[in-house]
Amino acid sequence: MSDGTSLSPPAGFTATGKPKKAAVAAWIGSALEYYDFFIYGTAAALVFGQVFFPSDNPAAGTLLALSTFGVGYVSRPLGAIILGHVGDRFGRKKVLVFTLLLMGVATFLVGCLPSYETAGVTAPILLVTLRLLQGLSAGGEQASANSMSLEHAPDHRRAYYTSFTLSGTQAGQLIATAVFLPVAALPEEALLSWGWRVPFWASVVMVFVGYMIRRKVEETPVFEAKARTGDVAKLPFAVLMRDHWADVLRVVCAALIASVSTIFTVYGLTYAVNTVGLERTPMLWVGVTANILALFTIPMWGNIADRIGRKKVFLTGSLGSAALIFVYLWAISIGNWALIFGAGIVMFGLVYAAANAVWPSFYGEMFTARVRLSGMAIGTQIGFAISGFLPTIAVALAGDDPDGWLKVAAFTALLCLVNVVAVATARETYKVPTERLGLKGTAASPSQPPVGVAD
Structure with missing residues (x-):
């Protein structure tokens, strides 16, 4: 079946995008989000078990606190469906701005919540509610930023420019961890009463900066051309499930690589x-140092993927992470700080970064522009939810x-x-022209520009 996209560029299509501006907006917005x-x-790993749950069973409190972290992933698929529809139907930019504001409001309110000691069971209920809103926002964030970067980028630099979305994500993780360094060093009473709230309140300033940047970014040439010709899917989800269900399933399975991040970031810490x-x-x-390295290695891997293909780089990250997770957790179990830092930095900052650099382009290139945001959002968020x-x-x-x-x-x-x-079983797409992405049986362009040509 066809989803209605022709093999030739749509009427009015221009390859002239603004990749650098789109990449900067994606990077900064993702970092803040x-x-x-x-x-x-x-906070869930360090303090929420004591703040929002009964104090008579610390182990149970930790388990419940980590469960609220997972709850945010439950609402991600719902956010992916809703925001994917908006992005494919009305434009990528609208989703970029909305997700940033929703995440900012929910995060600020978490910092204002009463403790279990003050409000009883109402406290964890409110915490879960706000966590669900965070997940709803995250469900459309990366897919909209990736779609924006990919559709602004020249054909031969798509992996490089889309990698900045994930580089921004790592920057956000870096800033979050760094902010908690002085907070975690506070006396226990101060940490549990007001200290943990400061990073949540501080997000207001960061979200404001992100909003001012994202509101100025232009819609992609690909989407604008389709909007002008009326070639926009009225029900992107229906088109996606009819014509691209196998690719959605593939993205779900591939997105399980995110398990490395959650184990490193949350379980490893607790x-x-x-x-x-x-x-x-x-x-x-350990997290700060690994993420500093990832800021540089992610665009490096993206550049390599534009030269040799997505699959080779992605598989390097996947297989390497599968091996190094044993080394990292073993190092923690024996309390060897040199090995903890070494294994953590190499695994997360270098090897896992290869997978992170490639998936924004690799997943997006599986779908046509009519359902790209929905396909990426739904596929990744189901995998991320797991x-x-x-x-x-x-x-x-x-x-x-x-x-x-x-x-x-x-x-x-x-x-x-x-x-x-x-x-390993997916199509290689790094030489397929942008306007032909997602079309079954499409061959790579024989006249692909060499990497390194001025953009």
Whole structure:
């Protein structure tokens, strides 16, 4: 079946986009949005168990707090469907602005919530509600930023420019972790009463900056051309499920690579601090250092993917992460700081960064422009939703067993291998012209410009 897109460029189509401006907007917006999302994960690992749940059972409180982290992933698929429809029907820019504002409001309000001691069961209910709103926003954020960057980019630099969305995500994670360094060093009473709230309140300033930048970015030439000719799907979800359901399923399986991130960011931290008894501050510095490296390696891997293809780079990241997760968790279990830093930095800052750099272009190139945002959003968010509950599953898997980390590492590696199968069996798309992406049986362009040509 065809989704109505012709093999030739749509009437009025121009390849002249503004890739640098779109990439900057995607980077900054993603950094600010995922700052909000990741400070929640850090707070859930460190303090939410004591703030929002009964204090008579600390282990149960930690498990419940990590469960609220996973709840944010439940609403992501719903956000993907709703915001995917808006983005494919009315434009990528509208989703970019809306997701930033929704995340900002929800995050600020988390910092204002009463504790369990003050409000009882109302406190965790309000926390879960706001977490659901965060997930709703995140469900459309990356897909809209990726679509914007991909459709503004020249054919031969799509992986490079779309990689800035994930580089921004890593920057958000870096800022979130860095903000918690002085907060985590506060005395216990100050940390639990007001200290943890400061990073949530600070997000207001950051979201304002992101809004001012994103409101000025232009809609993509690809979408504008389709809007002018009326070639916009009225029901993108229906078109997606009719013509691209197999690619959506492939993206779901490939997106399980995000399990590496949630284990590294959330489970690794809570396992080190609450189970092994390591200090909070050095563990937070592991994340900071790894993310600093990722800021540079993600665009590097994107550039390489434009030269040799998406699949080779993606598989390098997937297989490498499956192996290194064992080393990282083992290092935590024996409390060897040199090995913890070394394994964490190499795994997350270098190897996992290869997968992060490639998936924005690789997933987006599976779909036509009519359903691109919906396809990426729905596929990734279902996969991310599964990965989001992995910290909770990991705590349950490990139990009280001193060697429980081995089960967690094996389960994470298994999910990486699911990704490997999905990626290895996919079409290679790095030489396919942008206007032909997602069309079945489309061959690569024989006259692809060489990488490095001035944009």
